[in-house]
Amino acid sequence: MTTEQFKEQYNSANYLPVDYYPWPNLINPHVEQMGKDMDSWIDNDYTFLTEKQREKYKRMRLQYCTARMVPNLSYEHVMPCNKFMLFYVVVDDQLEYAPIEEIERQCERLTAILKGDQPRPDENGMYLHASLIRDEYRAFMPEEWMERFIEDFYRTFKYGIGVETPYKAATRPPSLGLFKAIRQHSVLMYPYLCWGEIEPGLVLPKELAAHPIMQHIKNLMVRVIAWQNDFHSLPKEIAHKTEVFNLIPVLQLEHNISLLEACTEAFNIHNEELAEILALHKEYREFGIYQEHVDKYIHNFGLMIQGVNTFYLQDTMRYLVGGEGFAWPERENAEINAEITEKKD
Incomplete structure (x- = not known):
């Protein structure tokens, strides 16, 4: 089966349909x-984006995700959660091909604002929203x-967004083991999981939040969402040779198998x-x-x-096929690919 045939036949809902999970x-x-x-x-604060990018973010309907x-x-x-959803998606998207130095600069500055710094007059609406x-x-x-929310934001930003860059430049993913370790952060989910405590009386004490079983369950939750994302985003990514951070093509390359076989794996x-999450929660009742x-x-x-x-x-x-619904950074894809190829050579 060719890649084009695969794209025509592939449907993520065949693997993860609505109501798949036990919640x-x-x-x-x-x-x-x-x-x-x-x-x-998007219209009034994210004006640093182009009109085309702003329209694409509207069509993403990220408020439904929140x-x-x-x-x-x-x-x-829910208001600051909805703000954060748009904010972190835009940050991640628009740093897609940025140099490591720029990613680190943005990480430090936005984290400083979340900790208390005020945006400068010359900084755009993204900093205001922080x-x-x-x-x-x-x-x-x-x-x-x-403190926990900001630490999770900093950790995923620093070790999630930037760490993919060398592999995108080489248009080749790391080994499966290393990919899993990186993907756990690059899916950027840890700060979102802090939303699970936004309920009267539910904020967990520090020692309980740091409990090894709780930490392991959180790690598993993040990985399940990462693999879920990889299934649903595959049609977007498979058309772009730099989009190598997806479990399915990583498995295909690692085991020299077809895309369909990689989907099964x-x-x-x-x-x-997912089963490990449910088993741990059921068995460990020592809190x-x-x-x-x-x-x-x-x-x-x-x-x-x-x-x-x-x-x-x-x-x-x-996640439309070929990335048509994605707000790619302003440079054209052909330009990006040519630049990456030049650096690789």
């Missing part, structure tokens, strides 16, 4: 207003949570790690007075996994 499939009742808010931010991940939050509590996200969260979340990996908190926290994680899957399948144009 409720819900949506926040404020999603319509959230969409109006997001369109307004609304499905945190379906039970009030409008007040300060708004910070202030809106601080209005109802304790400092302990803020990736699906098995996804299901094994004492915090067991109910942990159960709710993990339930909220599950809502995110289920919700993101539905978003991919029903709500967005972000």
Whole structure:
């Protein structure tokens, strides 16, 4: 089967259909207003993007991703989550081909703003939104949570966005083992998982959040979402030779198998790690007075996994075949590929 034939026949819903996961499939009742808010931010604050890019971000309907991940939050509590969704997606997209030095500079500056720095007059709306996200969260979340959220943002930014760059330049992924270790951060999910604590009385004490079992479950959750993303984004990525960070082509190359065989292997990996989450949660009941908190926290994680899957399948144009719905950095793809090839030579 050729790559073109594969693209014509492939459907991620054959692997991960709606309601695949064992958690409720819900949506926040404020999603319509959230969409109006997001369109307004794109038009009025993200003016550093081109008109074409802004229209593409509107068609992505990222508010649905937020609304499905945190379906039970009030409008007040969901607002900074929705801001962060747009903010971090734009940051990741627009640094797609940036030099490591630029990625590190942006990481340090945006983290400094989340910690308390104010945007300078010459900085664009992305920096303004970083300060708004910070202030809106601080209005109802304790400092302990803020520190965890900012640390997760910094860690995924520094070790997730930039670390892919050499492999994209070489148009070849790392080995499967190294890919898994990198992908866990490059999917950028850790700060989003902090949303699982945005509920009265649910913020976990530091020692409980750092518990090895909790950390392992979080790592598994992130990996399941990464593999989920790889299934749904494959049609976008397979047309771009620099988009090498996807479990399916990594498995194909590692084991010298067809794309369809790699899909089967990736699906098995996804299901094994999902089963491990459920087994660990069922077996380990040693959190004492915090067991109910942990159960709710993990339930909220599950809502995110289920919700993101539905978003991919029903709500967005972000992952169209060939990347037509993606807001690529302004340089043309041919120009990018030529530059990468030149650097490689």
